[in-house]
Each structure stands twice: as structure tokens, then as C-alpha cells.
Amino acid sequence: MSNRTFFVGGNWKCNGTRESIKKLVEELNFATIEKDCEVVVAPPYLYISQVRKTLKDEIQVAAQNSWYNKGGAFTGEISPDMLKDVGVKWVIQGHSERRSIIGESDSMIAKKSQYCLSQGLGVMACIGESLAERDANKTTEVCFNQLSGYLAEVKDWKNVVVAYEPVWAIGTGKVATPQQAQDVHLAIRGWLSDKLSPEIAAATRIIYGGSANASNCHELAKMPDIDGFLVGGAALKGPDFATICGACTSKRAGPAG
Numbered sequence: 001m002s003n004r005t006f007f008v009g010g011n012w013k014c015n016g017t018r019e020s021i022k023k024l025v026e027e028l029n030f031a032t033i034e035k036d037c038e039v040v041v042a043p044p045y046l047y048i049s050q051v052r053k054t055l056k057d058e059i060q061v062a063a064q065n066s067w068y069n070k071g072g073a074f075t076g077e078i079s080p081d082m083l084k085d086v087g088v089k090w091v092i093q094g095h096s097e098r099r100s101i102i103g104e105s106d107s108m109i110a111k112k113s114q115y116c117l118s119q120g121l122g123v124m125a126c127i128g129e130s131l132a133e134r135d136a137n138k139t140t141e142v143c144f145n146q147l148s149g150y151l152a153e154v155k156d157w158k159n160v161v162v163a164y165e166p167v168w169a170i171g172t173g174k175v176a177t178p179q180q181a182q183d184v185h186l187a188i189r190g191w192l193s194d195k196l197s198p199e200i201a202a203a204t205r206i207i208y209g210g211s212a213n214a215s216n217c218h219e220l221a222k223m224p225d226i227d228g229f230l231v232g233g234a235a236l237k238g239p240d241f242a243t244i245c246g247a248c249t250s251k252r253a254g255p256a257g
């Protein structure tokens with residue numbers, strides 16, 4: 001088994017009210033979180049302070065996006081410096097919804113990631129192919145291109161977690177099979193080894209996202225190159241999210257990796 005610490009991120013996306021988030025935080029505070037699982041939740045910006053003040057310390061708080069530089073005349077943006085100021089430790093970058101709906105480019109995503117890293121924040125670097133790209137056998141080509149985008153700016157990968165999120169699995173209930181996910185994770189690790197080093201490849205967490213839930217997480221977690229999850233819908237239910245964090249026990253019990 002690898003010595004990579006299992007990592008589970010909850011991406012709350014654009015969901016919640018003060019009231020519903022209060023309830024979710026209560027559920028998470030009540031849940032038992034496995035000790036050897038690093039757990040992070042990413043509320044919408046507006047609720048980050050509320051969550052950080054009320055959530056137990058063993059769960060870290062992330063942002064879903066950031067600006068790519070320190071503050072100034074950038075109307076509507078939030079700088080990584082501000083995120084740090086309110087206790088954020090991680091930032092999700094390059095999510096497919098930001099790529100496809102907001103139109104973020106590889107170079108913008110890479111700049112944001114590098115600035116976050118330079119400020120001491122961890123980055124969940126998202127990549128993943130669409131259904132058309134998978135059907136055209138372009139899965140690894142697309143993932144490698146997106147990784148190359150990060151590589152153009154990112155100097156140090158120590159605080160990067162790669163999140164493989166096939167677009168066709170996000171919010172669709174159509175989860176990748178453990179073997180489908182494992183194949184891509186292994187290819188990503190090979191890419192990291194070629195482009196960076198075998199040591200960095202062995203140490204980097206590669207997590208899976210796309211309809212991960214409390215039932216399918218255990219089989220996925222057993223795969224040797226799946227080091228955790230980035231969870232959307234199921235992260236909005238405290239007990240389900242805690243179960244997914246608990247999948248690190250299936251990893252320990254699973255086949256060697």
C-alpha cells in the first residue's frame with residue numbers, strides 16, 4: 001500500500017443558505033472522521049467564514065476558485081491572500097464547470113494555481129475529459145494537455161492534489177467503474193513521473209470525482225492509484241460525506257498499491 005494520505009474534498013458548488021450550511025456543519029461536527037484521512041470542504045465564498053468559525057478544526061476549509069494575484073482593482077474577485085486571511089487552506093482550480101461555463105483557459109487556471117501555491121495554499125488541480133472525448137479515445141490526451149497547462153506555471157507540486165473528474169460522470173449519477181478510473185489515474189501518475197520525477201509521481205495524491213457516493217466509494221478506494229475523492233452532490237449530506245471519508249479503511253484493506 002502507498003503511504004499517500006487519503007484525501008477527500010467536498011465541493012459544495014453554488015449551493016446552500018446560512019441555515020442549510022449550519023445544519024451541514026452540525027452533521028459534519030457530529031460525524032466521526034477517520035484519523036488517516038485528510039478532509040477538506042469547499043463552501044461558496046460567501047459562507048467560508050461562517051463554516052471556518054463553526055466547523056471542527058480537523059476538517060479544513062477550501063475555496064472553489066480564486067483570483068490569480070494579490071488584491072487590487074479587480075472588481076468581483078477574491079484573492080488567495082484574502083482566502084488565507086479567513087482560514088482557507090486549499091483551493092479548487094480548473095473545475096470543468098469553470099472551464100466550460102465560465103470559459104477559464106488552461107493558462108488562467110495555471111496562473112491561479114501557481115499564485116495560490118506561492119502563498120502556501122494547497123491546490124486541487126482538476127482535469128477530465130468529456131463524453132465525446134472519451135468516445136473518441138482521447139481521454140489521456142485531454143488529461144495530459146490539461147496537466148501540461150498546470151506544468152507551464154506550477155513550480156512545486158508538493159501541495160498539489162490532482163483531481164481526475166471525467167465530465168460525463170459529474171452530477172450524472174454515472175460513475176466511472178473502478179477499473180476505468182484506475183486506468184486514468186495510473187496514466188496520470190505515469191505522466192507525473194515522466195514530466196516531473198518518479199518521486200513526485202509516487203507522492204502526489206490523485207483523487208477521483210464524478211458521482212462518487214457512500215455506496216460506490218469503497219470499491220473505487222481499493223484501486224491502487226485512487227487516493228481519495230472530490231465529491232459534489234454527496235458532500236451536501238454530512239453522513240454520506242463522512243462515509244466517503246471512511247473509504248480510506250477500504251483502501252487499507254484493498255489490494256496492494
Ligand SMILES: O=C(CO)COP(=O)(O)O
Nearest residue numbers: 011170171210211232233
Ligand atoms: O464536480 C464534482 C466535484 O468537484 C463531482 O460532482 P458530483 O459528485 O455531484 O458528481
